[in-house]
Amino acid sequence: MDATLDTLEAPPASKDRLRLWIRLLRAARIVEGELRERLKTNFDTTLPRFDVMSALNRQPEGMLMSDLSRFLLVSNGNVTGIVDRLVSDGFVVRSNREGDRRTSIVRLTDAGAERFAAMAAAHEIWIAELLAEVSEGDARKLSSMLKAFRSNWESEH
Amino acid sequence: MDATLDTLEAPPASKDRLRLWIRLLRAARIVEGELRERLKTNFDTTLPRFDVMSALNRQPEGMLMSDLSRFLLVSNGNVTGIVDRLVSDGFVVRSNREGDRRTSIVRLTDAGAERFAAMAAAHEIWIAELLAEVSEGDARKLSSMLKAFRSNWESEH
DNA sequence: CCAGATTATTTCAACCTTGAAATTTTATGC
DNA sequence: GCATAAAATTTCAAGGTTGAAATAATCTGG
Numbered sequence: 001m002d003a004t005l006d007t008l009e010a011p012p013a014s015k016d017r018l019r020l021w022i023r024l025l026r027a028a029r030i031v032e033g034e035l036r037e038r039l040k041t042n043f044d045t046t047l048p049r050f051d052v053m054s055a056l057n058r059q060p061e062g063m064l065m066s067d068l069s070r071f072l073l074v075s076n077g078n079v080t081g082i083v084d085r086l087v088s089d090g091f092v093v094r095s096n097r098e099g100d101r102r103t104s105i106v107r108l109t110d111a112g113a114e115r116f117a118a119m120a121a122a123h124e125i126w127i128a129e130l131l132a133e134v135s136e137g138d139a140r141k142l143s144s145m146l147k148a149f150r151s152n153w154e155s156e157h
Numbered sequence: 158m159d160a161t162l163d164t165l166e167a168p169p170a171s172k173d174r175l176r177l178w179i180r181l182l183r184a185a186r187i188v189e190g191e192l193r194e195r196l197k198t199n200f201d202t203t204l205p206r207f208d209v210m211s212a213l214n215r216q217p218e219g220m221l222m223s224d225l226s227r228f229l230l231v232s233n234g235n236v237t238g239i240v241d242r243l244v245s246d247g248f249v250v251r252s253n254r255e256g257d258r259r260t261s262i263v264r265l266t267d268a269g270a271e272r273f274a275a276m277a278a279a280h281e282i283w284i285a286e287l288l289a290e291v292s293e294g295d296a297r298k299l300s301s302m303l304k305a306f307r308s309n310w311e312s313e314h
Numbered sequence: 315c316c317a318g319a320t321t322a323t324t325t326c327a328a329c330c331t332t333g334a335a336a337t338t339t340t341a342t343g344c
Numbered sequence: 345g346c347a348t349a350a351a352a353t354t355t356c357a358a359g360g361t362t363g364a365a366a367t368a369a370t371c372t373g374g
Contacts, residue, residue: 013293014285020296021188021284023303028185029230030310031178036362048330066352073186075332080354082330102339102352127178128171133309138302139173145295146180152290153187193332205360223322232362237324239360259322259369 031130038126043119048074048082050123053091053108053116062095062107091115188287195283200276205231205239207280210248210265210273219252219264248272 036047055071056063063071069079083106086092091112094104108116131139193204212228213220220228226236240263243249248269251261265273288296 014281016293016296016300017285017288017291018281020291020300020303021288023300023307024181025185025189026230027303027306028182030307032182033230040363046329064352065354073183073190074330076353077333077355078331085329100340100352104353124171124175128174131174131178133306134174134177134302136170136173139177142299142302143173143177143180145291145299146177146184149184149290150180150187197333203359221322222324231360233323234325234363235361242359257322257370261323 031127034130035123035126038122039119042122043115045119048078049086049089050119052079052082052086053112054120056092056106056108057113057116057120060107062105064097064103064105068106086112188284191287192280192283195279196276199279200272202276205235206243206246207276209236209239209243210269211277213249213263213265214270214273214277217264219262221254221260221262223260225263243269 032047039045039047039050051072052068055068059067065076065079065083068083069076072079083092083094087094091109092106093109094106097103097105134142189204196202196204196207208229209225212225216224222233222236222240225240226233229236240249240251244251248266249263250266251263254260254262291299
């Protein structure tokens with residue numbers, strides 16, 4: 001009963017976590033908004049398309065649609081639409097996998113790989129600039145904290 | 158010239174920031190996805206609606222549409238749609254401001270305030286649970302880092 | 315006073331996103 | 345072998361999101 005009361009009365013510990021979450025979300029939105037605008041201006045593309053191309057770039061042999069959605073933490077139907085648009089842009093191709101007609105393997109075209117290389121270089125510079133005020137030490141500490149958070153999450157789900 | 162080369166060759170410093178950003182984004186997506194699902198299941202609502210109600214709850218006298226979009230870091234048009242749906246849910250009202258017929262003041266109804274109180278209590282518990290593995294000290298340090306990031310950003314923009 | 319600038323908001327098209335249902339193909343138990 | 349389950353993907357409706365254009369009201373300099 002004490003525990004229940006403690007929880008309902010919202011002790012400092014939960015307020016701290018709440019404040020952390022709100023600030024983390026705000027920081028993420030600020031950076032995302034900036035990236036969205038720059039990708040649009042400089043490369044006439046969107047953040048979701050960039051994310052998909054980035055995932056595909058790490059797997060030159062290609063990925064299944066379901067690999068993509070799992071990796072990007074978005075739904076299957078979502079990936080379908082984004083890949084459709086990247087295909088009509090000529091940056092991505094779907095190809096059939098031998099022996100399983102349910103699946104299609106998605107990979108970057110040469111044009112896609114080339115375009116991604118240019119975007120990735122700019123993207124890295126933008127991030128360095130936007131996060132410039134985070135000290136080297138803070139960046140590493142925070143980074144390893146967030147890595148632990150994710151590993152922990154994935155091992156539980 | 159050295160500086161240019163350094164930047165193009167992506168020295169460790171920019172790689173660290175990039176890694177930090179990617180992990181921060183992933184953590185945010187994990188938590189957001191979980192919150193979205195729980196808000197849907199338990200309160201039949203969405204994260205954007207919750208965000209708007211949360212903003213309005215801090216200003217019982219109401220907010221202008223433009224105050225809302227500025228505070229939430231989203232576009233004007235976006236807020237129009239979300240508020241429309243909250244109005245038809247009966248949780249929010251628009252009222253005219255004396256002396257300026259361009260603006261409308263938006264505030265929670267009694268039903269909205271009551272509903273928000275229930276959601277906020279659950280939300281705080283969920284966040285405490287999801288971020289439980291972040292230590293008290295880390296939470297505070299990270300929190301103040303992110304606060305500094307935001308202040309810095311806002312003073313520059 | 316009043317034309318033009320500014321401000322607050324809405325509208326709209328295009329895209330992103332989810333979650334559930336539908337489709338198609340492959341695997342499995344009997 | 346065949347019915348049924350499982351898997352991979354697409355389709356779809358509802359809602360969220362942006363950025364630009366349209367509306368409408370207020371402010372301002374001359």
